[in-house]
Amino acid sequence: MGESTMDVRELRNCFGRFATGVTVVTCAHEQGKHGLTANSFTSVSLDPPLVLVSVDRRTKALPxxxxxHFTVNILRESxxxxxxxFAGRPQDPVPFEWDGTRxxxxxxxxxCEPWAEYDGGDHVLFVGKVVRFEYEDGDPLAFYSGKFTKVAPQQ
Incomplete structure (x- = not known):
């Protein structure tokens, strides 16, 4: 199928068959703290420690x-x-508390500190060098086929 004849909605449906975790990517700026929900997040390298976040060019937080510097917050199921x-549907009351940019x-x-930025078509690919991290046990929030879902426990 040629690029000009590809059905973008069907391509998106195909991409949606890949289950992902859900993150909120946050940063601070002179105008305050900003964030966006992203499931286009992946580890890139352990040495140096790099991660990649793909951000839609239409996202208000892009500039x-x-x-x-930015923080990738990997969300819990709750x-x-x-x-x-952070996906553009403000909740009232606000369902989270800030701890810096976390x-x-x-x-x-x-x-993360900025490492590189690349053209990704209708997205911008941000590679960050991990300077600090923390994690704990728990169940992640997952996304599959256009919906939030749960990760099934291993048997």
Whole structure:
């Protein structure tokens, strides 16, 4: 199938068959703290410790990400409201508390300094060098086929 004839909605449905975790990527700027929900997150390298976040060019937080430190907050199963809040559907009351640029209660945190930025078509690919991280046990919030879901425990 050629690029010009590809059904973008069907391609998105195909991508959706890959189950992912859910993160909120946050940063601080002169105008305050900003964040966006992202499931396009992956580890890249252990040496040096690098991660990648893919950010839609239409996202309001995009300008604040450029050349800026950021935190990847890996969400728990109980943080669906937080994911929705940062996905452009503000929740009332606000379903989270800040701890610097971290979202309190998240399953894991990766504090990153900017490493590289790449053109990713309708997205910008931000690679960050992990400078601090924390994690704890718990169940992650997952996303599959356009919906939040749970990770089934191993038998």
């Amino acid at each position: 604040y990400m450029k050349d800026n 943080q669906q409201d937080t994911a929705m809040h 979202i309190k209660g998240s399953l894991a945190y990766l504090d």
